[in-house]
Amino acid sequence: MGDILVGACSWTDRELLSSGWYPEGHRGAEARLRYYTTRFPLVEVDSTYYGLxxxxxxxxxxxxxxxxxxxxxxxxxxxxxxPTRAGALPADLRSASAGPRGRTEADPELLDEVWRRFAGALEPLRRAERLGTVLFQFPPWLAPGASATAMLRRCRERTEGWPVAVEFRHPDWWRPDRYASTFGLLAELDLTAVAVDMAQSLPTSIPPVTPVPSARLAVVRFHGRSRAWGTGSKEDRFRHRYSPEELAPWTSAVREMADRAREVHVLFNNCCGDAAVRAAETMNRLLGTPSGAAREEDSTDSAFLF
Incomplete structure (x- = not known):
């Protein structure tokens, strides 16, 4: 069975910092991260979505x-x-990128440079064998079809040798009639599929399937079960506290994923107050997994390299 790592989708979220989860004396940047690593072996960095x-x-x-x-x-x-604001780019790239309403135009030369800088910035994590995966969360309008398939292939060409996980936000990718073709495409490209837990009452709800097309890694992201998904404020979308009864059915699914992958990452994205870290603590107890980063491993087997 592969290793199961549980964590949250941020350790610096403002609501988390004000929740009291971090003890006194652990409020600085270094102290926060060092404390977090004593509680969990995994974290997602979401700030890299908003800026390089x-x-x-x-x-x-x-x-x-x-x-x-x-x-x-x-x-x-x-x-x-x-859509990306020109202001999200480094200052030296903004003047050449500005499009209508301040949005960035996807100029090929600009894309080349952004890809180069993004990869270079992750190099210290790769060298230190801390990089778990790079998560590509595609927009909800990316529906299955020829253009989307071509985009995935181009993305894989850009990330050859990277550990990459893909989260689709259009539900048709994992509908029963498309499941096999989606699975086959990701397996061909050696891309990890991200399984999702979310409210199932919405037209945009992603089915709670658990595909494992890549033997090196499987990922599950828990978004919470708010019916305000896709609307309202961030707090409205992610305001949900998982109960043990809601998480318990996932334990068998996660263990089955670990039978098919060398590592499984379980991440809680219900980042409202301390809800994500509390849910991660509950999941660790249910799974009986280690609470910190220390664990025996064969670094040549479990480290992902570019």
């Missing part, structure tokens, strides 16, 4: 985390086809 990461920050994250800890890094919005 920096090599300096990656080096600091690697330095402040123990061996065996994993950072799953969310891909920058421009790389996943989302």
């Amino acid at each position: 990461p920096s090599e300096r920050n990656s080096a600091l994250w690697a330095e402040r985390s123990p061996a065996g800890f994993r950072f799953d890094v969310k891909a920058f919005s421009l790389l996943t086809g989302h």
